[in-house]
Amino acid sequence: MTSTPSLIRSIRVLGATALLAIGLPLSAQAETLIPAAPELAASSWILMDAESGKILAEHNADEKLPPASLTKMMTAYLVEHEIDKGNLNPTDKVRISEKAWRAPGSRMFIREGTFVEVEKLLHGVIIQSGNDASTALAEHLAGSESSFADLMNQFAQRLGMTNTHYMNATGLPAEGHHSTAHDLAILARHIIEDYPDHYQIYSQRYFTYNDIRQANRNRLLWRDNSVDGLKTGHTDEAGYCLVASAKRNDMRLISVVMGTKSDEARTQESQKLLAYGFRYFDTRKLYEKYEPLNTSKVWSGAQDEVQLGLEHDLSVTIPRGREGDLKASLEIDPVIKAPVQAGQSYGRLVIRLDDKEVAEKPLVALQNVEQGGFFKRIWDSIVLFVMGLFN
Template identity: 40%
Template sequence: MIWIRRLSVLSCLAALAVSPAFAFETPAKQAFILDYETGIPLYAKNAEEPMIPASMTKIMTSYVVFDMLQKGTLSPEAKFTVSQNAWEKGGWASGGSTMGLSIGESVSVMDLLTGVIVLSGNDACIVLAEGISGTEEAFAKEMTAIAQEMGLKTASFKNATGLDEEGHEISAADLAMLAKLSIETHPEYYGLYALPSFEWNGISQPNRNPILGKISGVDGLKTGHLSVSGYGLVASATEGDERRIVVINGLDSISARAASAERMMRAAFRQFEVVAPFEAGETVGTIPVWLGKQDTVEAVVTDDIAIGIESSERRDMSAKIVLATAVTAPIEEGQKIGTLVISGANGLSEEYPVVAKEKVSKIGLLGRAFEGFAGLFDTGVATSEPVTEAE
């Protein structure tokens, strides 16, 4: 049975309130905003459920190649030959996004990587996959293994391109974290995402990112589109000393993606922020103690707490302490006694352990007998049932 006791801390959170504004909404089926510096989510809409990423997959394909280049197991000057398979699945005749490679052509890793990132070339992805792992299937298994090691638990890749294949999926939240890790661990290659165009075999194609060059500070990352998933984008931008990462997916047109991406990126800096309501050791509530020499004990948080919120919805934040069971003496100082749950109207909820600020000894046999006898005449809440919510 779960006990819940509402905190007086609500007044502390409400004190952060600002003048009312419209809450952020997006037509995207999946959406996520991540604060780069802290790794704290600022907004989420169906962000934890696995989705079809389409060509946003290529961020992971590129990450694997980045890793190999950084470790020295692959040279940027190494050349791979374009196979019949790569040309058929990813060349001009395929009708999909392509670098425009020719069968038998020998292309450097760095050129292929640029073709993947800037042009979303399916052919370039397959050439890299076959050159590195022998087959695209084997490369996709390696992609999944590396993603899982990185903590991207929803990641399951069946190919290097993002073309529709059963079981090929990842969540919007994990895509945002992948983008963060790409920027963080491979800054020497991340700049490829900001290239405005790339020319191959005499044909120049523009970067497909619709807000690159349109919003100041945007420097990546990758679009995606399939008929089964709609239009999506992973984008990142800086403003001053802040960086935000935005993921959207499931839009119904190119124009809708462009408009939603622009609005969401601007909102990421204007409407969302990271706040720090509590410091480690701060008291966040008072918990009743059963059979203790004192009736209550102060609950404190163990770490500094920082959360992402939408500025206009500070008033709608809620905080409560959840107890798995009644708190019964004896209690040691620092003993976990519950969980602080902070929720916001932006769809996010975070949990933090709370511990006893001080030791509470158990009352003696006589005291326990008296407390039990007194309970027979208690006209308040029945002692046999927990308080499910108390102001």
């Protein structure tokens, strides 16, 4: 199918109205200079905008590395998924097995044979990084930790975490257990967006269970008020790791730092990444989903027109101060024939900066258009034939 460009006569950019012509910039601002991302003392790292998904900086971001307790982000995500679907209640009681009770490493200090609420175990996983809590939830949801790991891998593929493979629910060292900074940023974005009601747990500094009060290991929660998550990890093999997220004004960033040498190092390196992103970039929402962007002619339809728009909000992340240089264009199929189904693509919206494409989304029909009557279809076919557009 071929398409031809169609001019957007007006576009709302950053709350202002600006006339656009294809190939013409909105202004003659000088290009903003962006310094190179800071060099970090880490094996792998990435900085991503949570709204647009744009990667602002990275180093070895797709290298497979042991994720340590960053694994528990997926464990928690699966629990949140089951709660959201109504398959699990936060007040459900989980029986603690001997295996869960004996789990080595960081612990919530649950006791074998007792029953603990799902919600408390979820806090134990996220805040206290409890291997015992992770094992207990895995067994409760899937029958065994190995079966739960299989479920984790299915969800990883579904979320696009193509370089991740789980062997357990805790992150304890195991052959074949690995992830990447990029994949963990993708997971963090889903945790934030998919289950916002549970995300607030990641910002809690302390949790007490069995009269034992433990602090969240994410030191950024004390150093930066804009930071509200997510998770730390550490083993001798993995080094010190941290997935962090911060929101300032309307912009949220996600940083992943893996393989640093100390708790303090993972904190400082994460701070560097977040500071770089907030200082030099900006994220703006340009369009809302289902907002009509164009009214196009429909041939052979019961109605002569259909509105086109986006199925999802469109945000872009660009160098700070360059919003006035954005250009937009609609590329719409030259012939739209009924029947038209809402959600079907009939072109695309393209956003460019300095002639470089920075965002692209399908243009979809916002309503159904049924076929017109027999004579309407015949007449429109004749007109299309004469115009050389019949197919």
